Amino acid sequence: MARRAQPLGLALPAGLAAAGAMLGLSLGTLAAVAWRAEGASTLGPADWAAVRFTLTQALLSAALSVTLAVPVARALARRRFPGRGLLITLLGAPFLLPVIVAVLGLLAVFGRSGLISQALAPLGLGPIDIYGLRGVVLAHVFFNLPLATRLILQGWLAIPAERFRLAASLGFTAHDVARRLEWPMLRSVLPGAFLVIFLICMTSFAVALTLGGGPRATTVELAIYQAFRFEFDLGRAALLALIQFALCAGAAALAFAVAVPGGFGAGLDRPLARWDAGGVWLRVLDGMWIALAALFLLVPLAMIVARGLAGVTDLPPSVWQAAGRSLAVALGSAALTLALALPIALAAVRLGGPRGAALQAAGLMAIAASPLVMGTGLFILLFPLADPVALALPLTALVNAAMSLPFALRALTPAMAEAEAGFGRLADSLGLRGAVRLRLVLLPRLRRPIGFTLGLSAALSMGDLGVIALFADPGQATLPLQLYRLMAAYRMEAAAGAALLLLALSLGLFWIFDRGGRVNAQA
The missing domain is CATH 1.10.3720.10 (MetI-like)
Structure with a gap:
């Protein structure tokens, strides 16, 4: 500025x-x-249970999204292959996806009559139940894994190519590069990515409404909706909203406190080359992470299209x-x-x-x-x-x-x-x-x-x-x-x-x- x-x-x-x-x-x-x-209104046991569930699911969702995004972003950062740009674009689609549509796609894959439950049936295993905490976390990871991947990928691409060139001249292994270059970058990027996803999950409404599965899986936002819609208890709703606002503000302050600059400086905008990632095992590992992320994010989208074509005309x-x-x-x-x-x-x-x-x-x-x-x-x-x-x-x-x-x-x-x-x-x-x-x-x-x-x-x-x-x-x-x-x-x-x-x-x-x-x- x-x-x-x-x-x-x-x-x-x-x-x-x-x-x-x-x-x-x-x-x-x-x-x-x-x-x-x-x-004045007071909060009952159910309200405090909603606060605990909200914090639990937001922490789990943000932690899983960011943790899984690190190897996916790392693989995308150090590999070049035909269709890479298109894949990165498609991986961003779930963040734009309407929640209620994504829920239908997830149910088509992970629900009781979904693809995975049908595949497990011949083995004598029962159908999968994705309602409750596991369903809420699954949906939030589906939405936010692409966002976390894009944020972390930008951090990887911000490391100047000269740093990797110097690392190669010094004989750094992949472990050395991770310790000296990648970890400092992650230290500066991960708190911000975690914060954004945590805040999104804290104020999530439609996911809990459709996949919450009862009083044990009620978020604060859903409790506010119930206080408005069914009880018209404005005092309780206002108190819940104040607690939610305070939690989000506290999370923001904590993330800013733990974030540190990466400190790499500027480069010469040379093409990035990764001499540390040429091993066969690393290629297989990166390919596996990219394939798993693509399957997890794109198969529900494909199921939405396949099932929707039959009903869109009527x-x-x-x-x-x-x-x-x-x-x-x-x-x-x-x-x-x-x-x-x-x-x-x-x-x-x-x-x-x-x-x-x-x-x-x-x-x-x-x-x-x-x-x-x-x-x-x-x-x-x-x-x-x-x-x-x-x-x-x-x-x-x-x-x-x-x-x-x-x-x-x-x-x-x-x-x-x-x-x-x-x-x-x-x-x-x-x-x-x-x-x-x-x-x-x-x-x-x-x-x-x-x-x-x-x-x-x-x-x-x-x-x-x-x-x-x-x-x-x-x-x-x-x-x-x-x-x-x-x-x-x-x-x-x-x-x-x-x-x-x-x-x-x-x-x-x-x-x-x-x-x-x-x-x-x-x-």
């Missing part, structure tokens, strides 16, 4: 307004729920209507995400230092908040002014935008800082300010991250089953909610068809926006 006085113009008030809106959504809605609660009209509502919510959420992220990123870059970091922190705070509490707080605030149920879809788009904002800021802020550092002085000398500077200097160099941001937020919103599950009436169901209702009614063929439709729309939206951002992009 440039260390110079930069013209703020409208960037600061716009960024402060967007950051204030995020603080209002994250903390203001929690305060509204607590204020509306009738008297979908009821309600599914197509729900798909139209989901598309509208997803596009609105993507636009809101960009409208919030751009001013925050621009103001943070212009301010720089601790003030810029504080502005970014306000935007990142949503990842530790409960989307259900956000939605309920908004409904409480709007109830005296309008019919909250009639606003269910717009409010769902707003909350989805808030939950996508942390990912958008991580994509936009570094690119914004690089554009300002490279062209800011020239723009200043030409007197470019405000909208003209944004249009001529910044936006052409932000097309790639903007396309990625729009695609990611649209895909995540398309598959969200959160706020809409609380307040939508039968005529306002989105496609994920309609799919969940089909599953609850045991209409599995129609559910498979709806899942394939949702999968195609989610990945299609991401591809269109991401591709559009890369066409004729200047950076």
Whole structure:
């Protein structure tokens, strides 16, 4: 980030307004729920059991995702083979996959009538039961293993090629390289990867709703939903949300405390060569990890497609209507995400230092908040002014935008800082300010991250089953909610068809926006 006085113009008030809106959504809605609660509430044994289960499954999910991602990322970093780029792209698909769709795919492989249970039946072994803790952890690893792999792979690729060249000249073995080069890199990358996945699993809702399997497998987010939907105990819901927020904030502080810089410095951008990984055994080991990861992540996707093709032609009209509502919510959420992220990123870059970091922190705070509490707080605030149920879809788009904002800021802020550092002085000398500077200097160099941001937020919103599950009436169901209702009614063929439709729309939206951002992009 440039260390110079930069013209703020409208960037600061716009960024402060967007950051204030995020603080209002994250903390203001929690305060509204607590204020509306009738008297103080206490947590019972079931609530504390939900807190323990939430911590247990989040720790297990994050630990397994990161642990399994290390050998997969290592294999991808030191091997070059035809189709490697396509494989890395496909391995990222589960993170974009709607949760309810992924659950159907996992059940098709790991469920009681899935592929593995059918293969075990001739051996006299009983069917697999993936409900409860094992199902929640399995689903979270399925979603987050690709994310952890991509994060750790970036750390491996950041080690300059000259370090490996020097290691080869010194006769380092694979063990020596792991101890001297790879472990310091992992020490700097793993805490951040663990934190992101831990926070995602802490606030997970749809996975626990579909695979939780009863009171013993209830997360805090699901307990908040039950307190709202079935008991309308706002005090208990607010207290649970406060505990969840405190746990997420504590995890973030701990991760920042244990992370240390890798300290490799810059390289000369030479092609990476790995002289330490030429042995036959290491080749076999890397190939095994890549193959296992591909099977684990891609077979459920293939089962979704195979089973969905039979039911997609006979979908009821309600599914197509729900798909139209989901598309509208997803596009609105993507636009809101960009409208919030751009001013925050621009103001943070212009301010720089601790003030810029504080502005970014306000935007990142949503990842530790409960989307259900956000939605309920908004409904409480709007109830005296309008019919909250009639606003269910717009409010769902707003909350989805808030939950996508942390990912958008991580994509936009570094690119914004690089554009300002490279062209800011020239723009200043030409007197470019405000909208003209944004249009001529910044936006052409932000097309790639903007396309990625729009695609990611649209895909995540398309598959969200959160706020809409609380307040939508039968005529306002989105496609994920309609799919969940089909599953609850045991209409599995129609559910498979709806899942394939949702999968195609989610990945299609991401591809269109991401591709559009890369066409004729200047950076």
